Amino acid sequence: MGVIQDVIEKVNEKDRGQVEFLQAVKEVLTTLEPTIIKHPDFVKAKIYERIVVPDRAILFRVPWVDDSGEVQINRGFRVQFNNAIGPYKGGLRFHPSVNLGIIKFLGFEQIFKNSLTTLPMGGAKGGSDFDPKGKSDNEVMRFCQAFMRELFRHIGPDTDVPAGDIGVGAREIGYLYGYYLKIVNQNASVLTGKGLEFGGSLIRPEATGYGATYFAAEMLATRGLDIKDKVVVVSGSGNVAQYTVEKVIQLGGKVIGLSDSNGVIIDEAGIDSKKLDYLLDLKNYRRGRISEYAEKFKVLYYADKSIWDVIREQSIKLDIAFPSSHENEIESVNAQAMVNNGCFCVSEGANMPSTMDAIEVFQDNNVLFGPGKAANAGGVAVSGLEMSQNSMRISWSREEVDQKLFVIMKNIHKMSLEASEVYGKKGDYLMGANIAGFLKVAKAMMAYGII
Numbered sequence: 001m002g003v004i005q006d007v008i009e010k011v012n013e014k015d016r017g018q019v020e021f022l023q024a025v026k027e028v029l030t031t032l033e034p035t036i037i038k039h040p041d042f043v044k045a046k047i048y049e050r051i052v053v054p055d056r057a058i059l060f061r062v063p064w065v066d067d068s069g070e071v072q073i074n075r076g077f078r079v080q081f082n083n084a085i086g087p088y089k090g091g092l093r094f095h096p097s098v099n100l101g102i103i104k105f106l107g108f109e110q111i112f113k114n115s116l117t118t119l120p121m122g123g124a125k126g127g128s129d130f131d132p133k134g135k136s137d138n139e140v141m142r143f144c145q146a147f148m149r150e151l152f153r154h155i156g157p158d159t160d161v162p163a164g165d166i167g168v169g170a171r172e173i174g175y176l177y178g179y180y181l182k183i184v185n186q187n188a189s190v191l192t193g194k195g196l197e198f199g200g201s202l203i204r205p206e207a208t209g210y211g212a213t214y215f216a217a218e219m220l221a222t223r224g225l226d227i228k229d230k231v232v233v234v235s236g237s238g239n240v241a242q243y244t245v246e247k248v249i250q251l252g253g254k255v256i257g258l259s260d261s262n263g264v265i266i267d268e269a270g271i272d273s274k275k276l277d278y279l280l281d282l283k284n285y286r287r288g289r290i291s292e293y294a295e296k297f298k299v300l301y302y303a304d305k306s307i308w309d310v311i312r313e314q315s316i317k318l319d320i321a322f323p324s325s326h327e328n329e330i331e332s333v334n335a336q337a338m339v340n341n342g343c344f345c346v347s348e349g350a351n352m353p354s355t356m357d358a359i360e361v362f363q364d365n366n367v368l369f370g371p372g373k374a375a376n377a378g379g380v381a382v383s384g385l386e387m388s389q390n391s392m393r394i395s396w397s398r399e400e401v402d403q404k405l406f407v408i409m410k411n412i413h414k415m416s417l418e419a420s421e422v423y424g425k426k427g428d429y430l431m432g433a434n435i436a437g438f439l440k441v442a443k444a445m446m447a448y449g450i451i
């Protein structure tokens with residue numbers, strides 16, 4: 001058996017049941033195959049075998065008291081995967097589906113994504129099976145305080161700097177940071193995505209969605225195309241989706257679809273900036289459902305469906321897709337329907353939203369496919385810029401941060417494309433991003449010896 005296959009087999013055996021983690025390992029390692037010939041030193045030092053085992057995985061109990069006085073227990077996680085090129089960095093996810101395998105997949109992907117940003121950040125991820133949906137602000141606050149009561153001892157501005165992800169937005173970061181400040185008594189850059197009043201960066205809320213759109217624009221430019229007048233579908237309606245819609249509108253595209261975990265809206269007239277304002281208020285302040293958008297603007301609503309099912313079942317035409325909700329949301333049958341309905345560009349706002357079979361369908365059909373670790377790296381990149389501003393005790397303007405984000409996304413595109421060419425599959429952004437992200441981390445690991 002080959003080196004890569006050996007490592008995959010071992011993960012399959014030793015990390016049994018961690019299906020998303022195994023999927024991420026397979027997706028990354030199989031594309032690293034061409035690096036083996038150029039780097040026998042990596043094989044000798046067992047870099048491939050070492051990189052799939054986290055530096056450490058912290059699991060903890062999170063007890064808190066709900067509004068009715070009942071004690072609730074959740075599971076807390078922080079997986080510090082690899083700090084070869086910088087302090088651990090990666091978001092916190094609060095969602096009932098969270099388990100060790102999901103956090104490990106996200107932390108593993110984060111190693112390569114963070115490396116691609118060119119900023120000094122290692123890979124990590126954390127979270128809890130706590131569901132903020134339907135909880136009062138006081139319950140969310142008590143949960144966040146209980147979560148930080150353990151997490152604080154594992155993080156620090158030069159050690160590990162968490163941020164948001166699914167279910168963790170401005171409100172949660174505020175509560176988490178406030179409690180860290182209270183118990184550690186240090187106003188330090190220990191979280192990113194902070195409020196502007198307490199060390200946050202302009203453009204951080206927008207960064208992932210804007211970045212995914214910039215990445216799509218770069219891919220399109222390789223074929224002499226742009227976003228103007230293109231029909232766009234975005235899944236989800238959370239942080240990443242919202243600011244993808246905003247940037248697509250700014251660039252003249254027409255967004256016709258959005259979703260949440262209860263259903264899908266199809267707005268054939270297109271979402272304009274007034275409708276987007278309504279959506280931001282609905283989702284970020286009233287914490288409502290996307291069905292309310294359908295009621296308000298009298299558009300089509302499909303309950304209990306994924307948006308990719310609706311695209312297939314209703315034969316909806318589209319040019320560009322931004323899957324921006326959760327892992328494995330696009331399976332091959334829907335990928336094929338997307339291609340049949342005209343889709344020629346997919347830029348992944350979410351982490352691993354396409355299954356490996358779905359990616360194969362996109363690649364076989366010459367779809368411009370931007371994998372999450374490249375396309376959605378804008379979020380963590382601006383987190384890195386937030387850390388820089390905090391260290392320098394300054395803050396940059398919106399224009400300055402947006403310009404830096406734009407340049408970073410352009411570079412990620414360029415590095416991924418170049419690596420795909422050097423390693424023999426020009427235009428395979430998945431392979432290019434994985435290799436470009438991996439090489440920097442692997443070389444740092446080589447420099448350190450066996451640790």
Ligand code: NDP
Nearest residue numbers: 165166167236237238239240260261325326350351376379
């Ligand atoms: P949010 O919590 O703000 O939004 C998530 C959206 O996806 C919501 O509309 C939610 O619906 C929907 N969703 C989540 N899980 C499911 C599910 N299992 N089934 C159906 N719908 C679901 O999260 P973000 O926008 O921050 O994150 C979205 C994706 O982007 C994730 O994959 C995340 O890892 C990735 N990402 C996020 C970054 C960031 O900076 N925030 C950076 C890079 C990647 P509902 O509200 O009904 O639950």
Ligand code: 2IT
Nearest residue numbers: 090091163165379380383
């Ligand atoms: O998946 C991701 O890159 C994030 N959730 C953002 C991480 C961060 O540290 O900003």
